[in-house]
Amino acid sequence: MLASEAEAKAYVASLCEDTALERLELLAHLLKEENERQNLVSRGSLAEVWLRHIADSAQLLSFVPRGTHWVDLGSGAGFPGLVLAIMRPDDKFSLVESRTKRVEWLERATEQLTLANCKVFGQRLEMVETFAAGAITARAFAPLPRLVELAKRFSTKDTVWVLPKGRSAIEEVNGLPRKLRSVFHVEQSRTSSEAGILVGTGL
Numbered sequence: 450m451l452a453s454e455a456e457a458k459a460y461v462a463s464l465c466e467d468t469a470l471e472r473l474e475l476l477a478h479l480l481k482e483e484n485e486r487q488n489l490v491s492r493g494s495l496a497e498v499w500l501r502h503i504a505d506s507a508q509l510l511s512f513v514p515r516g517t518h519w520v521d522l523g524s525g526a527g528f529p530g531l532v533l534a535i536m537r538p539d540d541k542f543s544l545v546e547s548r549t550k551r552v553e554w555l556e557r558a559t560e561q562l563t564l565a566n567c568k569v570f571g572q573r574l575e576m577v578e579t580f581a582a583g584a585i586t587a588r589a590f591a592p593l594p595r596l597v598e599l600a601k602r603f604s605t606k607d608t609v610w611v612l613p614k615g616r617s618a619i620e621e622v623n624g625l626p627r628k629l630r631s632v633f634h635v636e637q638s639r640t641s642s643e644a645g646i647l648v649g650t651g652l
């Protein structure tokens with residue numbers, strides 16, 4: 450379990466190139482600035498930005514092969530989407546966010562971070578034209594049944610779902626209709642002993 454900012458940063462560094470690490474440092478800086486203007490993440494979490502946000506996002510990479518087109522639902526502050534896009538420059542990322550100020554933040558951040566592999570969809574997910582996603586991710590977006598209902602049209606039989614879910618991971622799976630329950634299993638989060646990541650393929 451990652452227990453400090455230093456450990457979290459070392460873990461992230463072990464997963465990416467130096468140029469990506471520099472970009473992640475820039476992201477942390479931009480996030481702190483933007484958080485003065487709008488409430489993107491809780492103020493308290495900024496003191497642990499590597500653990501609570503960057504490593505928490507980066508750990509999802511291990512479940513998804515390279516060369517994937519990801520969709521991040523309700524990207525908000527940019528987690529996990531911006532972190533993953535920085536660390537996987539050859540993957541493609543569709544970030545979906547409906548709130549105007551957050552959309553503006555995501556657009557500015559992708560420009561300042563020179564992320565050519567990111568497209569921001571500034572609209573409700575319900576309005577986004579269907580495409581086949583290779584991976585579907587979302588952090589703090591919606592309870593699992595609603596998330597599945599909204600996102601299943603982007604899934605093929607090969608789509609990997611990677612959903613950081615906090616403490617509620619097991620209960621949320623148990624709340625799904627029986628035939629969907631077996632799709633997901635729970636992986637232990639590296640950033641909190643109490644948190645789980647739901648991982649599943651196809652729906």
Ligand SMILES: C[S@@+](CC[C@H](N)C(=O)[O-])C[C@H]1O[C@@H](n2cnc3c(N)ncnc32)[C@H](O)[C@@H]1O
Pocket residue numbers: 489490522523524525526527528529545546547548551572573574575587588589590
């Ligand atoms: C609690 S925030 C989480 C943001 C980010 N994923 C994170 O973990 O920091 C949820 C985000 O989902 C967005 N959202 C909620 N419902 C949405 C929808 N139907 N379509 C697009 N975005 C939505 C909200 O505007 C908000 O920014």
